[in-house]
Amino acid sequence: xxxxxxxxxxxxxxxxxxxxxxxxxxxxxxxxxxxxxxxxxxxxxxxxxxxxxxxxxxxxxxxxxxxxxxxxxxxxxxxxxxxxxxxxxxxxxxxxxxxxxxxxxxxxxxxxxxxxxxxxxxxxxxxxxxxxxxxxxxxxxxxxxxxxxxxxxxxxxxxxxxxxxxxxxxxxxxxxxx
Amino acid sequence: xxxxxxxxxxxxxxxxxxxxxxxxxxxxxxxxxxxxxxxxxxxxxxxxxxxxxxxxxxxxxxxxxxxxxxxxxxxxxxxxxxxxxxxxxxxxxxxxxxxxxxxxxxxxxxxxxxxxxxxxxxxxxxxxxxxxxxxxxxxxxxxxxxxxxxxxxxxxxxxxxxxxxxxxxxxxxxxxxx
Numbered sequence: 001x002x003x004x005x006x007x008x009x010x011x012x013x014x015x016x017x018x019x020x021x022x023x024x025x026x027x028x029x030x031x032x033x034x035x036x037x038x039x040x041x042x043x044x045x046x047x048x049x050x051x052x053x054x055x056x057x058x059x060x061x062x063x064x065x066x067x068x069x070x071x072x073x074x075x076x077x078x079x080x081x082x083x084x085x086x087x088x089x090x091x092x093x094x095x096x097x098x099x100x101x102x103x104x105x106x107x108x109x110x111x112x113x114x115x116x117x118x119x120x121x122x123x124x125x126x127x128x129x130x131x132x133x134x135x136x137x138x139x140x141x142x143x144x145x146x147x148x149x150x151x152x153x154x155x156x157x158x159x160x161x162x163x164x165x166x167x168x169x170x171x172x173x174x175x176x177x178x
Numbered sequence: 179x180x181x182x183x184x185x186x187x188x189x190x191x192x193x194x195x196x197x198x199x200x201x202x203x204x205x206x207x208x209x210x211x212x213x214x215x216x217x218x219x220x221x222x223x224x225x226x227x228x229x230x231x232x233x234x235x236x237x238x239x240x241x242x243x244x245x246x247x248x249x250x251x252x253x254x255x256x257x258x259x260x261x262x263x264x265x266x267x268x269x270x271x272x273x274x275x276x277x278x279x280x281x282x283x284x285x286x287x288x289x290x291x292x293x294x295x296x297x298x299x300x301x302x303x304x305x306x307x308x309x310x311x312x313x314x315x316x317x318x319x320x321x322x323x324x325x326x327x328x329x330x331x332x333x334x335x336x337x338x339x340x341x342x343x344x345x346x347x348x349x350x351x352x353x354x355x356x
Contacts, residue, residue, distance in 0.1 A: 017268065041273035042280065046265055050273070080248055080261050087224055087262035094221035095228070102220065177319055 002029065004051070004062035005149030006089040007141065008034055008070065010081035013049055013089070016146030017060045018131065020153040028061060028131040031142035047095055051134055053092035064095030066152035069102040095117070108144070111151035121148050180207065182240035183327030184231070184267040185319065188246065188259035191227055191267070194324030194343055195238045196309065198331040206309040207238060208321035224266055231270035242272030246322070246331035281329055286322070289329035301325050314341040 007014035011084045019167060020026030034052045036045040057065070069091045070082050078081040086102075093100035106116035114128045124143040130150055137143045185192035191212040198204030212230045216221040226322045237242070245267045246262050264280075271278035285292035289294045290304045302321040308328060321327060 041278075043268050046269045047272040050269055080257075083258050084265035084268075084319040087265040090221050090262075091224050091228055091269075093264065094225040100219075100221040111228035 001064070001153055002060065002062045003064055003066055004057060004060060004088075005066045005092075005109045005126045005147070005152065006092075006139060006146045007068050007144035007148060008082055010049070012139075012141045013038060013053075013085055014054070014141040014143070014145035015056055016137075016142055016149045017056075017062060017165055018149040018153060019147060020150070022154050025130060025132065026150050027150050028133065028146070031137055032056065032138050033141045033144055042084075046084060048086060049088050050092065053089060054095070057096045057098070062075050062098065064099045064101065065096075066090070066148045066153065067093070067100060067102050068108065071102045071105065086175070094168035095145040101152055103155075107155075108147050108151045111155055112147045120144075122125055128156055179239045179242070179331055180238065181242055181244055181327040182235060182243045182271075182324045183325070183330065184264075184270075185246050185322035185326060186260055186264035186267050187319070188223055188263045189229070189351075190317075190319050191231075191263055192319040192321070193231070193234055193325030194315075194320055194327045195234075195240060196324060196327040196331060198328070200332050203308060204301065204328050204331050205312065206311065206324070209315055209324055210234065211317050211319045224262060226318060227263060227266050231267060232273070235274045235276070236268055240276065242279065242330065243267070243274075244279045244326045245278060246270070246286065246326055247281050247282045249283065275300060279330060281326060281333075285333070286325050286329045289333055290325045298322075315349045 002019045004019065005016045015034060016031040017029035018026040019029055034049055036048050067086055070079060071088045090100050109118040109123065110116040113122050124136050124140055127143045127146045127150065131146065137146060180197045183194045193212060194209040195207035196204040197207055212227055215227050245264055248257060248264045262305065268278050287296040287301065288294040292301050302314050302318055305321045305324045305328070309324065315324060
């Protein structure tokens with residue numbers, strides 16, 4: 001199963017692609033950080049992120065997309081941009097017809113390190129080991145996206161199948177709705 | 179100038195289209211409320227909003243799009259969905275190549291009623307009078323979207339021209355960037 005993980009951010013958005021099956025080590029496919037300039041117009045920033053994510057989905061053909069769920073306890077000013085970037089990421093998967101699953105930061109941390117309280121350094125270190133990389137991913141922003149993708153391979157297989165079935169059922173119910 | 183205004187919301191998103199020139203009464207073109215079911219999957223909700231907005235932009239061919247700027251002082255749980263819906267709205271304009279301007283609620287209130295503190299009933303009443311409607315827009319959610327569109331016609335002509343010029347300059351500077 002190939003999964004594209006997105007750690008949403010408006011200024012720096014991490015993207016990680018891995019391949020694997022539940023319970024076995026995943027293999028790294030690629031990772032990126034999509035950046036935009038905070039001094040630029042919001043519309044141009046969202047459009048740039050939208051286009052890059054569409055390109056990466058088209059290039060890597062993942063079977064599903066995992067996006068970090070945005071949390072309200074964060075800094076409220078930052079969280080607005082993060083929420084907007086997450087909408088673009090979720091939409092990029094949905095528009096490509098892929099199942100999209102969101103995970104809370106603690107779910108990802110627990111799946112990767114065994115502890116929902118793990119810090120950024122622990123995540124990066126575990127991602128480096130789990131993917132058998134020679135060095136930690138650079139820029140570091142990509143490590144969280146890779147962690148999300150690994151988490152989804154390990155936990156998400158079932159969830160995404162359930163979600164796909166639910167979506168298919170909902171689509172049948174809606175009938176011809178575009 | 180034809181403007182499409184969006185009052186973003188994930189469950190109910192107001193859309194209003196008006197035509198006019200600064201300093202003169204605007205004419206109503208159309209208004210809508212795009213709804214999505216809170217029990218549905220986030221990806222499907224964002225996709226539905228994205229498709230409806232793309233359809234409405236294609237149908238009404240506005241020259242610019244005005245979107246309410248999301249504020250952090252609101253209820254934090256609601257604001258996440260609103261921020262995500264606003265990203266979809268801004269993106270719908272940007273993807274169609276239109277200038278997109280955001281306005282704070284107080285800017286819209288001040289433009290329409292003369293007071294940044296006006297309440298919902300005053301906005302609805304002024305929109306009804308300004309567009310010379312026989313009755314207030316129904317559902318009421320659309321009134322805020324129409325207020326945004328009127329505000330942009332009155333205030334935004336200049337701003338959107340400036341924004342378009344700035345965007346064009348930025349695009350030249352970026353050279354061949356997609």
